[in-house]
Amino acid sequence: MDWAIVLTLLVCGFVVWKYFTSWKELWYYRRMDRYITTMGFYEKLLTVEGTDSGFCILAMKVRKGGYITKRPEKVIGALLMDAANRYYVDPLHGILFLEALLENFHKDNDDVLLP
Numbered sequence: 586m587d588w589a590i591v592l593t594l595l596v597c598g599f600v601v602w603k604y605f606t607s608w609k610e611l612w613y614y615r616r617m618d619r620y621i622t623t624m625g626f627y628e629k630l631l632t633v634e635g636t637d638s639g640f641c642i643l644a645m646k647v648r649k650g651g652y653i654t655k656r657p658e659k660v661i662g663a664l665l666m667d668a669a670n671r672y673y674v675d676p677l678h679g680i681l682f683l684e685a686l687l688e689n690f691h692k693d694n695d696d697v698l699l700p
Contacts, residue, residue: 610652617648617658617665626666633669633679640672643683650690 621627634641644665651661664686672679 613652613658614648617651617662620659620662621666624662624666626669629673630665630669633672637672637676637680640668640676640680640683643680643687644668647683647686647690650687654690654694 618627621630630644634644647665647668648661651658668679668682668686670679671682
């Protein structure tokens with residue numbers, strides 16, 4: 586693996602760690618990562634997040650939005666895997682997909698402060 590990718594993943598991981606607010610939230614993200622791993626997409630998603638900081642930040646916001654809106658971690662994990670697949674076909678399409686998910690979270694939950 587290239588050192589630039591490793592460094593980007595470490596920075597992205599640090600940002601994600603600072604973004605956590607509770608152990609319950611951390612457990613939610615862990616279950617989501619386990620689901621993505623069992624589906625065989627963990628490395629593919631990690632590669633996309635490590636090479637595109639915009640995708641990484643949007644994916645982090647989708648994870649946070651899924652937790653805040655109490656959506657099941659498997660649903661959010663599946664949406665992130667779909668976004669990674671779309672990114673491999675067309676990077677802009679993957680990013681726009683994540684932005685649409687965030688807009689959907691905002692429409693459904695006006696009373697909740699979302700990222």
